[in-house]
Amino acid sequence: MRTERRTPLNRARVLDAGIALADTEGVDALTMRRLGGTLGVEAMALYNHVANKEDLFDGMLDRVAEEITLPDVDLPWRDYARARAVSAHTTLMRHRWAAAMWTARISLGPARMRYMDGALRSLREAGFPAGLLDLTYHAIENHIVGHALQAQGFPLEAAEMTAMGEGFLRTFPTDRYPDLAAHIRHHLDHPTGDDFEFGLDLILDGLERMRAVT
Template sequence: MTQQLDTARRTPLNRERVLQAAVALADEVGFESLSMRRLAEELGVVPMALYKHVANKEGLLDGMVGVIIGGIDPPVRDANWKVAVRLRVLSARRALQRHPWARQAVESRTNKTPAVLDYMDSFTGMFLAGGFSADLTHHVMHAIGGRMWGFTQELFQDAADPQAQPPSEIPADARAAMLQQMAARYPNIVAIATSMSHDDGSVVGHGCDDQFEFEFALDLLLDGFERLQGRGWTSKQAMIGRR
């Protein structure tokens, strides 16, 4: 790492180098610990030198998100819309998984940058090119939500207790007692939670396969979109049908 930094410090500073260094630093120290001063130290320059290439920290974060988006594969040419969308989403998921902080960075962007808008426009275009109406595509984009970026808010994520002890670190007899207590009070949750063997590293829920669950939900959405397109769905008809 030291040798890499020494080499980098001899390289003229430009916007691309600043952004790449910021991404690498965030990978190392985390999104919250990233600062202009710390980035300047890593690059061997004074903080003011960074402002020639990014307006401020928000501009830096915008650029970092652009770097992440640049790692997402473009739409596959001559592919069925469903295949193209699926491959693009999974490529986005891989791109974000390479950087643990990427989801937080994407979600923190309140203003849509050209890089974000370019990606959204390209993503929307896959549906329109596949014969979807603008009306249906509008609702499809709402439905697909964060999956466009390769992530989603998981129902079983232990967000309420980030310090929760992994099951593998709890003695077997204690786990059995906890499960028995849970089953008595929450029988339905326990029934589905214990229906699969669990992976302790999962963020979806102890024992769930994150990638499988993500693709399962994605495929359900794509199948549903396909059925709606096939029957010429419109929001006007849907609203009339609800009256």
């Protein structure tokens, strides 16, 4: 009788299983017992690879950070910042639980430290003075994470938004609020748009002008 060999459990497998569970069912569904069940082990076996649930979350977040593509270090600061921001935003949108955790968890793993250090180095080498450098870094990061949180927090899917919006406009006092009505109509007629990159470019253009006069 052959015994099926089980893939050995390790930290990477535990973290990846946690990410998969959070992606499909939400981070609130992630318990050590549930995670152990998906891996075919008792919850206590997980503690050989993660110290506790906080360590699990920190490790999961750093695994997500590993998915962010860091641009070539020789790129001009604006190109570096833009490519990094687009990749980071795409990653946070792929893992919809991660944006809120990105700002809430202050324990940094190696992948997040590389991500942050690369951004700060690029700005320093571009000649940003210390004060403006700090403001620049946070302005870009706030746009990445804030936009993801807003996009993920919107309660309606595209089809639901269309149906709700059309019904809303039929009873909306357009004569009193014509510009708001036009705004809603625009969203219904143009349901897609790359507003993240539009806002990002505005921020980067403004920061470049500030850098040039300092």
